Amino acid sequence: MEDVSQDRHQRAGEMAVVIRDAVKIYDGSNVVLRRLNMSVPKGKIYGLLGPSGCGKTTLLSSIVGRSELDSGDIMVKAFKREDIGYMPQDLNLHEHLSIIQTYKFYGRMLNMSTQKILERAKELSALLELPSNNRLVETLSGGQQRRVSLGVALLHNPNILILDEPTVGLDPVLSHSIWEHLISFAKEGKTIIITTHYIEEARQAHTIGMMRGGVLLAEESPEMLMARCNTTSLEEAFLSLSYKQETSSNTQVDDAFKKKSNRSNTKLKLDDGFFRMNRMRCLLYKNVTLLWQQKTFLAFLFLLPLVQTYFFNLAIGHDPKGLYIAVVNKELQQRRPGECKPEYYKGCFLDNPQDVIMSCAYVEQMKHKSMNILNFDDVDTALSAVKRNDAWGILYFPNNYTSSMAIRFVNASRTSDLSVELSTVQAWIDLSDQYIGNMVKANVIFGMQEYLGESLKKCNVSSKIGTTPIKFNTPLYGSVDTTFIHYASAAILCLCCYYLPVLLTAGLILTEKKEGMMERMMVSGIKFSEVLVSTVIMQMIIHTLQTAISMYVMYVHFDNPYLGDHLPTVTILLLIGMEGMIFGFLIGAVCKDFIFATYLGTGSNIMMSFTCGLIWPLEGAHYLLRITGPLFPLTAPVRALLAVTAKGWSFDSTPVYTGLLSIFGWSGIMILAIFITSRLNKDLWILRK
Ligand SMILES: Nc1ncnc2c1ncn2[C@@H]1O[C@H](COP(=O)(O)OP(=O)(O)OP(=O)(O)O)[C@@H](O)[C@H]1O
Numbered sequence: 001m002e003d004v005s006q007d008r009h010q011r012a013g014e015m016a017v018v019i020r021d022a023v024k025i026y027d028g029s030n031v032v033l034r035r036l037n038m039s040v041p042k043g044k045i046y047g048l049l050g051p052s053g054c055g056k057t058t059l060l061s062s063i064v065g066r067s068e069l070d071s072g073d074i075m076v077k078a079f080k081r082e083d084i085g086y087m088p089q090d091l092n093l094h095e096h097l098s099i100i101q102t103y104k105f106y107g108r109m110l111n112m113s114t115q116k117i118l119e120r121a122k123e124l125s126a127l128l129e130l131p132s133n134n135r136l137v138e139t140l141s142g143g144q145q146r147r148v149s150l151g152v153a154l155l156h157n158p159n160i161l162i163l164d165e166p167t168v169g170l171d172p173v174l175s176h177s178i179w180e181h182l183i184s185f186a187k188e189g190k191t192i193i194i195t196t197h198y199i200e201e202a203r204q205a206h207t208i209g210m211m212r213g214g215v216l217l218a219e220e221s222p223e224m225l226m227a228r229c230n231t232t233s234l235e236e237a238f239l240s241l242s243y244k245q246e247t248s249s250n251t252q253v254d255d256a257f258k259k260k261s262n263r264s265n266t267k268l269k270l271d272d273g274f275f276r277m278n279r280m281r282c283l284l285y286k287n288v289t290l291l292w293q294q295k296t297f298l299a300f301l302f303l304l305p306l307v308q309t310y311f312f313n314l315a316i317g318h319d320p321k322g323l324y325i326a327v328v329n330k331e332l333q334q335r336r337p338g339e340c341k342p343e344y345y346k347g348c349f350l351d352n353p354q355d356v357i358m359s360c361a362y363v364e365q366m367k368h369k370s371m372n373i374l375n376f377d378d379v380d381t382a383l384s385a386v387k388r389n390d391a392w393g394i395l396y397f398p399n400n401y402t403s404s405m406a407i408r409f410v411n412a413s414r415t416s417d418l419s420v421e422l423s424t425v426q427a428w429i430d431l432s433d434q435y436i437g438n439m440v441k442a443n444v445i446f447g448m449q450e451y452l453g454e455s456l457k458k459c460n461v462s463s464k465i466g467t468t469p470i471k472f473n474t475p476l477y478g479s480v481d482t483t484f485i486h487y488a489s490a491a492i493l494c495l496c497c498y499y500l501p502v503l504l505t506a507g508l509i510l511t512e513k514k515e516g517m518m519e520r521m522m523v524s525g526i527k528f529s530e531v532l533v534s535t536v537i538m539q540m541i542i543h544t545l546q547t548a549i550s551m552y553v554m555y556v557h558f559d560n561p562y563l564g565d566h567l568p569t570v571t572i573l574l575l576i577g578m579e580g581m582i583f584g585f586l587i588g589a590v591c592k593d594f595i596f597a598t599y600l601g602t603g604s605n606i607m608m609s610f611t612c613g614l615i616w617p618l619e620g621a622h623y624l625l626r627i628t629g630p631l632f633p634l635t636a637p638v639r640a641l642l643a644v645t646a647k648g649w650s651f652d653s654t655p656v657y658t659g660l661l662s663i664f665g666w667s668g669i670m671i672l673a674i675f676i677t678s679r680l681n682k683d684l685w686i687l688r689k
Pocket of ligand 1: 026027030032050052053054055056057058059089
């Protein structure tokens with residue numbers, strides 16, 4: 001028994017890759033690897049053959065550490081990342097990088113010097129018959145792109161090469177030359193595992209592994225295999241083994257595989273560290289190069305905040321002007337039929353009510369409030385105009401309006417009910433549009449106070465007698481002529497600063513994940529923490545510029561209130577951007593497609609605008625929302641920014657530091673959620689095509 005185990009250990013020493021009892025299950029029920037065993041000798045070419053869907057790619061992914069087995073053992077003679085070269089089945093390259101930029105990205109990640117990368121790029125260009133190394137990957141043909149992908153795997157001259165269908169779609173002469181190179185690599189002591197659909201091509205391998213239904217049917221040299229199956233081609237040998245597998249009774253049902261074994265080396269573990277500066281620098285190099293390469297997108301990134309803030313200021317917050325109101329003036333019809341004229345309300349209405357038509361003074365005041373007047377003979381025709389949407393309301397002046405008004409002021413408490421009735425203007429307002437309706441209502445009320453004040457002045461009586469007995473002093477904060485935009489500017493800036501980074505980060509992460517670049521980078525040793533930090537750094541630069549543009553438009557060009565210091569304002573906006581990036585990262589991590597990501601991004605945007613006070617103050621919301629609303633990600637930050645810009649407060653005020661605490665709290669929660677998701681989902685960065 002001891003001899004057997006010693007022999008096993010000796011043999012394992014000669015092996016570059018050993019896999020024992022590998023089980024891989026996708027989506028909880030799709031058993032892809034079924035206790036598979038595999039031994040790849042050192043310094044040999046191992047040809048892995050099998051029909052589509054039998055689990056070859058899954059097996060290779062597990063060997064390179066891209067995905068984790070559900071149970072089983074993986075032993076790979078690799079001590080550091082540089083020992084492994086991997087060419088995935090799909091392209092998994094950044095199409096906007098040039099060939100040399102791609103090599104620099106992957107080469108530097110694996111600690112190669114620039115000089116060495118340039119040398120290798122030249123050699124690979126000749127070996128793989130590639131065009132100029134300055135060509136962008138997107139401008140290459142499909143076959144050339146695959147050869148660049150192979151070039152990336154060969155770049156650092158690794159000891160173990162794992163190639164998933166490297167020769168597919170290649171010219172037979174080039175294919176032959178690549179196989180010759182693989183043979184010479186093997187002679188140098190390198191181990192190569194290669195999958196191919198061209199079975200006969202695999203004759204050049206030293207060992208053939210024939211895979212079907214998640215297990216290896218055979219694992220020996222091509223000659224031995226053909227001899228054992230009594231065939232002259234590998235294809236026939238495979239057919240014969242497949243028949244045998246079909247006829248042999250397999251008692252193992254899928255559920256049997258779901259029981260975890262006690263083996264624990266389910267994933268290739270290399271000492272990559274949690275965070276390395278050189279890998280983070282490579283990611284930054286790649287991000288900046290990619291962005292620089294896409295000039296239109298770059299321009300769009302800075303035009304978007306400019307256009308958004310500009311349009312917001314042009315469109316929102318200004319009082320509606322040129323609204324129409326219908327006037328039925330019985331007093332004018334009775335006394336001087338026709339239009340109102342300024343000479344009708346020159347004198348004092350208390351002294352000579354028969355010479356003054358006060359209704360005309362009121363109508364004139366409404367015109368000063370940018371309201372347009374439509375005159376009608378009676379209320380019915382005025383009502384038809386309102387029904388046609390020609391006017392927002394009706395003002396009705398009774399006969400004897402001016403004389404009744406004079407009696408009302410002279411007699412005061414002794415005024416009869418009839419005089420009160422006849423000195424009252426009747427108003428009907430269309431409140432179907434609440435904002436416009438209230439505007440018209442306010443114009444009617446303030447128009448009355450203002451015209452009465454003017455008229456009383458003409459009689460040498462205090463104008464205050466005509467107004468409500470309350471005096472509004474200088475506002476404590478804000479100005480008398482404050483508009484909605486003064487209040488909304490803070491909310492809209494916060495929303496822009498949050499959502500632009502959300503969209504950009506989620507888009508970048510999801511593109512890299514969907515195109516498989518993320519998987520390839522992770523196989524090259526990149527850690528998720530490095531992706532997070534490098535993304536935040538690059539996005540922070542973009543976000544700073546975007547914030548500067550938005551602030552310039554909002555506070556300099558359109559002169560919205562800005563009483564506070566730059567430091568708290570900029571700090572709040574930059575941190576909101578950082579929170580947005582982290583949320584974008586979370587969306588990129590958990591979403592499997594762009595549609596879901598778009599729903600999540602825009603859906604949460606709408607939710608935030610409901611709860612941040614932009615549309616309606618939270619004080620007017622349902623009581624549950626009044627309690628929980630301040631906890632929403634943008635509510636406290638918006639209040640913080642408003643406190644700084646509209647009141648001039650700073651870090652020591654409660655709203656400002658509460659806003660900052662909210663940002664840090666939410667960022668922490670989201671980072672935690674990303675880490676937990678990546679722990680729970682072993683294949684977080686792998687997407688099924
Ligand atoms: N990320 C994934 N999530 C869920 N199922 C997956 C995933 N990747 C692969 N599969 C499933 O696992 C099975 C094996 O797929 P795999 O890609 O390993 O096969 P293959 O032998 O490499 O096929 P091909 O030769 O066509 O590339 C398939 O049924 C596939 O649908």
